[in-house]
Amino acid sequence: MAKDVLVTTDWVAEHKNDANVVLVEVDVDTTAYDSGHIEGAIAWNWTTQLNDQVRRDVLNKEQWAELLSKSGVTPDTLLVLYGDNNNWFAAFAYWQLKLFGHENVKLMNGGRKKWELEGRELVTAVPNRPATNYPVPAGDLDTSIRARQIDVLNALGKGNVALVDVRSPQEFTGEVIAPPGMTETAQRGGHIPGAVNVPWAKAVNEDGTFKSEEELKELYSSVGVTPDKDVIAYCRIGERSSHTWFVLRELLGYQNVKNYDGSWTEWGSMVGVPIER
Numbered sequence: 001m002a003k004d005v006l007v008t009t010d011w012v013a014e015h016k017n018d019a020n021v022v023l024v025e026v027d028v029d030t031t032a033y034d035s036g037h038i039e040g041a042i043a044w045n046w047t048t049q050l051n052d053q054v055r056r057d058v059l060n061k062e063q064w065a066e067l068l069s070k071s072g073v074t075p076d077t078l079l080v081l082y083g084d085n086n087n088w089f090a091a092f093a094y095w096q097l098k099l100f101g102h103e104n105v106k107l108m109n110g111g112r113k114k115w116e117l118e119g120r121e122l123v124t125a126v127p128n129r130p131a132t133n134y135p136v137p138a139g140d141l142d143t144s145i146r147a148r149q150i151d152v153l154n155a156l157g158k159g160n161v162a163l164v165d166v167r168s169p170q171e172f173t174g175e176v177i178a179p180p181g182m183t184e185t186a187q188r189g190g191h192i193p194g195a196v197n198v199p200w201a202k203a204v205n206e207d208g209t210f211k212s213e214e215e216l217k218e219l220y221s222s223v224g225v226t227p228d229k230d231v232i233a234y235c236r237i238g239e240r241s242s243h244t245w246f247v248l249r250e251l252l253g254y255q256n257v258k259n260y261d262g263s264w265t266e267w268g269s270m271v272g273v274p275i276e277r
Contacts, residue, residue: 036122072129082108113208163195186268
């Protein structure tokens with residue numbers, strides 16, 4: 001694997017009480033943490049804490065600094081993220097941390113699923129971490145890992161760009177707009193012209209851990225998503241595509257990978273953009 005960005009459940013069990021380690025659980029089901037979590041872990045709610053509550057966007061730099069300050073985090077803290085659904089939103093939080101320049105962050109391989117499969121302890125006690133004064137990030141966000149709608153529009157038809165739609169085949173074809181049980185957030189179904197469909201879940205094993213480097217390379221290169229291309233990943237709201245962004249950039253070491261967090265919710269509602277079905 002390209003980078004040291006994963007820790008095992010064994011590592012977490014041994015290091016969860018280390019002074020410079022903060023475990024953060026980020027779940028699709030925002031009630032899961034309250035039902036039991038790894039000892040010492042705090043929770044970030046993706047709906048209320050990782051998205052601006054007025055604009056459809058990530059937090060601004062001041063809001064980000066406030067979140068990390070309240071979480072008892074410093075710029076040197078090692079943040080270890082994990083969550084349900086094989087780390088969907090844990091990967092989304094990881095991507096945001098990189099967007100804002102926090103370098104010391106890893107995912108727990110397998111997420112909550114693997115921890116539970118191994119029968120490891122879950123507790124309900126919520127840790128009381130003393131607040132810090134996390135500095136407001138200087139400069140601009142790291143646009144090398146984020147695609148906006150205009151970037152995607154400009155990439156259409158270019159042979160050196162690979163668009164990866166990580167949603168289900170039913171979403172890709174336009175048969176449905178949202179996964180079962182989730183609200184439809186776009187006006188139209190379908191996919192961005194020229195995109196290939198590699199559902200995010202193809203990158204993980206039954207226990208939630210990531211597949212081997214060889215398997216992952218084959219998965220993406222077989223559909224033309226190769227390291228020499230600029231890659232843009234998207235899904236419905238940006239969390240599943242963060243998972244694929246993590247695989248391509250952090251695990252496989254692709255140099256130019258962006259997460260289009262506007263994703264289908266934005267593209268499928270915009271007037272005049274091309275859609276394939």
